[in-house]
Every structure is written in structure tokens, then in C-alpha cells.
Amino acid sequence: MGNLNKHILQSGVSRRSILQGAAAIGGAAVAGQFAICPAAAQPKKGGTFRVGIAAGNTSENYDPGTWDNVFVQVFATSRHGYLIEITADGTLVGEVAESWEPSPDATVWTFKIRPGIEYHSGGTVKPEDVVASINYHRGENSTSAAKPFVDPIKDISVDGDSVVFTLEAGNADFPFVVSDYHLPIMKSSDGKIDPTSSDGCGPYKVTNYQPGVIAELTRNENYWKTDRAHFDDVKLLTIVDPAARQSALLTGNVDVIDQVDLKTVGLFKRSPNVTILSTTGTQHYTFAMDTRTAPFSDNNVRMALKYAVDRQELVDKILFGYGAVGNDHPISPSNRFFADDLEQTTYDPDKSKYYLKQAGLDSLDVSLSAADAAFGGAVDAAVLYSNSASKAGINIKPTREPNDGYWSDVWMKKPFCAVYWGGRPTEDWMFSVAYASGAPWNDTYWENERFNQLLKTARSELDETKRADMYREMQNLVRTDGGVIIPMFASYVMAHNEKVQHPEKVAANWTLDGFRAVERWWFA
Numbered sequence: 001m002g003n004l005n006k007h008i009l010q011s012g013v014s015r016r017s018i019l020q021g022a023a024a025i026g027g028a029a030v031a032g033q034f035a036i037c038p039a040a041a042q043p044k045k046g047g048t049f050r051v052g053i054a055a056g057n058t059s060e061n062y063d064p065g066t067w068d069n070v071f072v073q074v075f076a077t078s079r080h081g082y083l084i085e086i087t088a089d090g091t092l093v094g095e096v097a098e099s100w101e102p103s104p105d106a107t108v109w110t111f112k113i114r115p116g117i118e119y120h121s122g123g124t125v126k127p128e129d130v131v132a133s134i135n136y137h138r139g140e141n142s143t144s145a146a147k148p149f150v151d152p153i154k155d156i157s158v159d160g161d162s163v164v165f166t167l168e169a170g171n172a173d174f175p176f177v178v179s180d181y182h183l184p185i186m187k188s189s190d191g192k193i194d195p196t197s198s199d200g201c202g203p204y205k206v207t208n209y210q211p212g213v214i215a216e217l218t219r220n221e222n223y224w225k226t227d228r229a230h231f232d233d234v235k236l237l238t239i240v241d242p243a244a245r246q247s248a249l250l251t252g253n254v255d256v257i258d259q260v261d262l263k264t265v266g267l268f269k270r271s272p273n274v275t276i277l278s279t280t281g282t283q284h285y286t287f288a289m290d291t292r293t294a295p296f297s298d299n300n301v302r303m304a305l306k307y308a309v310d311r312q313e314l315v316d317k318i319l320f321g322y323g324a325v326g327n328d329h330p331i332s333p334s335n336r337f338f339a340d341d342l343e344q345t346t347y348d349p350d351k352s353k354y355y356l357k358q359a360g361l362d363s364l365d366v367s368l369s370a371a372d373a374a375f376g377g378a379v380d381a382a383v384l385y386s387n388s389a390s391k392a393g394i395n396i397k398p399t400r401e402p403n404d405g406y407w408s409d410v411w412m413k414k415p416f417c418a419v420y421w422g423g424r425p426t427e428d429w430m431f432s433v434a435y436a437s438g439a440p441w442n443d444t445y446w447e448n449e450r451f452n453q454l455l456k457t458a459r460s461e462l463d464e465t466k467r468a469d470m471y472r473e474m475q476n477l478v479r480t481d482g483g484v485i486i487p488m489f490a491s492y493v494m495a496h497n498e499k500v501q502h503p504e505k506v507a508a509n510w511t512l513d514g515f516r517a518v519e520r521w522w523f524a
Contacts, residue, residue, distance in 0.1 A: 373407070
């Protein structure tokens with residue numbers, strides 16, 4: 001596919017566009033090199049849509065604060081409604097919120113709630129439901145992964161048919177925050193939601209859910225979006241093994257799969273009934289180090305490991321060109337404040353040895369946990385990393401972990417492991433979720449006082465030039481001090497059979513059309 005940088009659209013988002021309810025986040029959807037999708041025909045209703053997803057485990061549940069992989073994320077958007085939707089072209093549109101308006105300093109945001117949206121169990125969405133749904137993730141006792149980016153909300157109140165959010169400080173990106181997949185609008189009672197409930201106000205109703213195996217849904221006949229939810233029924237299936245997932249598509253047992261195994265993508269080239277769909281965005285693959293634990297607590301060791309990986313080799317051999325080299329921070333060229341002038345960290349065994357010497361070491365022995373559940377080719381990537389690191393006197397022992405339970409038993413448990421991130425549409429969002437002090441998903445347990453100060457200041461800074469400078473410094477701090485190695489940004493590569501139709505533009509903010517393929521796609 002060539003270099004990702006050549007394909008990603010630079011965003012050029014202005015503060016004004018967000019405040020007016022429309023913000024481009026960058027990212028272009030393109031057909032894969034093995035098949036070209038014609039302009040989509042007019043959508044029609046009918047059929048059972050079967051999706052094979054490379055994620056899912058038996059510990060999953062309905063609690064929105066715990067969702068952490070593609071299966072539960074797609075399952076969530078299939079049954080729930082959100083205040084804001086990010087469209088395929090990156091603009092923001094109202095969903096449960098009909099409209100929104102900020103105060104001049106962006107510290108107060110007023111969302112007018114759309115009337116008449118019905119829950120699957122009956123009754124309509126009320127402003128009080130919005131308050132309860134967001135409050136579930138707030139507060140001192142919250143364990144939600146969304147807590148870091150809703151905690152800056154100082155107060156939420158109802159004003160007639162609107163919900164008013166008062167923030168601790170101005171946040172020009174706040175509409176993006178409430179579009180997060182952890183924040184569905186759920187029915188409330190006495191000011192509380194039920195996090196064990198399958199009820200929602202979205203396009204499909206749950207009929208069966210076996211965590212780690214399957215979720216089955218049927219169309220919500222009362223869904224307010226009459227131009228969406230085209231399938232009669234939906235089946236989401238956990239198929240973590242890449243070969244089994246691709247076989248399921250080739251044999252007609254599923255209609256679409258995510259995370260195509262790029263090593264065997266040629267199989268699809270020979271099949272006239274399969275189309276490759278690739279979208280570029282913010283997805284990145286990482287190796288996370290627990291900075292609380294020796295030897296990773298020493299930044300010299302972390303830097304030695306960063307210079308010991310051959311990034312271009314991973315892009316070529318793991319991504320097969322469907323991606324680009326990363327620079328050890330999570331902000332991509334599609335982000336507004338991407339710092340394109342930072343020095344690129346490259347494979348340099350001599351520099352790696354230098355940092356080892358600074359740490360008082362002549363050599364280093366570490367284990368690296370990986371499984372294809374982390375990302376396609378993660379185990380192979382660990383082996384390649386081990387080979388390149390050996391030239392710097394670093395002995396990396398790749399440890400193949402079970403796919404099942406990887407996210408519950410390995411991620412944030414083992415001190416050095418492979419991880420995939422879908423990225424986030426704004427810098428503040430990405431940094432708040434995974435790099436801020438105390439964030440539940442800070443998988444390197446990194447603490448940097450300067451970074452945390454900048455994060456807070458940049459969020460409320462309304463001058464775009466000053467924000468750009470702060471986000472540049474933050475990217476550099478993660479690159480030179482952080483506990484994460486980000487060797488590559490990866491395209492989302494999916495495949496579907498000839499029955500599946502989708503809009504000409506497919507979202508790039510997440511895989512499977514921004515997690516909304518179930519709602520947006522249809523059968524020919």
C-alpha cells in the first residue's frame with residue numbers, strides 16, 4: 001500500500017469547526033489493492049449479518065466502564081445510542097443530542113436532547129438518563145476506563161430538554177469526549193443506570209450473549225434513524241485465530257472479518273467473491289514496559305530498547321506495507337497537532353549499547369509477552385524484535401501467551417507485552433486515556449510531572465498555536481521518557497464477501513466503519 005503518510009489526509013481542524021458541531025479528524029477510506037469497491041447501491045433491508053471479530057473473551061460483560069476490545073466496542077454501538085456520532089468523513093453529528101452549544105470560554109456545554117428516541121424495553125430517552133449515564137463513570141469510586149476524561153466535568157444538570165455540562169476548565173474538544181464508546185446513553189432509575197442491562201436505544205436489540213463466543217441481535221423496529229439498521233438480524237462471533245477467521249469468510253460462514261492476516265492476504269486475491277477494505281487512521285501497535293518494575297524503571301534501559309527495534313522491518317514484514325513507521329508516541333499524521341518535526345528514532349545498535357552503558361549494563365535479558373490477540377503478527381513481531389535487539393547485546397525472549405484471556409491476564413499484568421491501540425481522534429483524548437497519571441489504561445504506569453501539567457494546560461488553552469507547542473512537547477516527552485515503544489502505525493485491514501455493501505466512504509477512526517458497520521452496512 002505504500003507509506004501511510006502518503007494516504008492519510010491531513011486534518012486541519014479548527015476550534016471553530018468543533019464549536020459549531022463539525023470537526024474533521026482526518027483519515028481516508030480506500031479500497032484494498034486487491035479489489036476495488038464500486039459506488040454503493042441504494043441500501044435495502046434484510047438478511048442476517050455475520051461478523052467474525054479478532055477479539056473477545058469470557059470475562060466480558062455489559063458494564064460500559066470495562067469495554068476494552070473490538071468485540072465489545074462493536075457490540076456496544078450495535079445496541080446503544082450516544083450523544084454524538086463521528087461520521088465516516090470525520091465530522092461530528094448529533095445522535096441522542098440534537099444539537100450542542102458552548103459558552104464563549106468552552107467551560108459550559110449545553111446539549112439539547114432529541115425527543116422521541118425509544119429504548120428497546122419501552123419508554124423514551126430523557127435528559128435525566130444522560131446525566132445518570134455520564135455520572136456512572138465519574139467520581140472517586142469509579143473504576144471506569146472513561147473516568148480520566150469525564151472527571152474534568154464539574155457538574156451535570158438538566159435544564160428543560162437539555163443537559164448542561166460544566167467543566168473545571170475550557171475544553172474545545174469536549175464534543176469528542178462524549179462520543180466515546182464507553183459513554184452510551186442508558187435508561188436510568190432514581191439517578192442510576194444498571195450496568196448489567198442489555199437495554200439500549202440503538203439500532204439492534206440483544207437476543208443472546210455468550211461472552212467470548214457470540215452476540216446475537218435483531219433489528220429495533222422503532223429505531224429513530226430510518227435510513228440505518230438494514231439487516232434483520234446480526235451475529236457477532238469471536239474468532240481470534242487468524243486462519244480460522246479467514247477460513248470462515250472464504251467458506252461463507254461469516255460475511256465480514258476484521259484484522260485480515262496480512263501474511264495470507266493473497267488467498268483473498270485468488271477469491272473472486274472477497275473484497276479487501278483498508279482504512280488509514282490512528283491505529284498503532286506497541287510494546288508496553290511497566291516503568292515501575294526493573295529494569296524498565298530506568299529510562300536508559302527504555303531508550304536502549306527503543307533504539308534496538310528495526311521499525312521499517314516490522315512495517316515491511318508484519319504489516320506488509322499496510323502502515324508506517326512509528327516514533328514512540330501515539331499521535332499520528334491524521335491528528336491535528338501531530339509533530340512532524342520531531343527527530344525519528346531509528347534502529348541503531350550502537351546507540352542502544354550506549355544507553356545500556358549509561359544504565360551500568362553490558363547486556364540485558366528481558367521477556368516479551370505476545371499473542372495474536374494483541375495484534376495480528378504480534379508473536380512474529382516479537383521474534384523480529386528479538387533478532388534486531390541481539391546486535392545491541394539485548395536478549396529478548398519472546399513468550400507466546402494464550403489468545404484467550406490475553407487482555408485480562410497479560411495486558412497490564414506482565415511487565416513487557418505487545419498491545420494494539422485504536423488511537424483517538426484528539427491528542428487530549430489519547431493522552432488522557434493511556435498516558436495521564438493514574439489513568440486506568442496507562443499500561444506503562446508512566447508518571448511524568450511535566451507531561452501531566454501540560455496535559456491539563458493544553459486542554460483548556462484556546463489558542464491553537466500555543467496548544468500545538470504544548471502537544472509537540474508532550475509527544476517528545478513520551479518519545480524520550482515514556483515506557484512505550486511504538487514501532488508502527490497500522491492500517492485497518494478488513495475483508496467481506498460480495499453480498500456486503502457499504503457507503504463509498506468508510507470511517508477510519510476505528511475499524512469496521514468506526515465500529516458502526518452493523519448500523520451502516522447492508523446486503524446487495
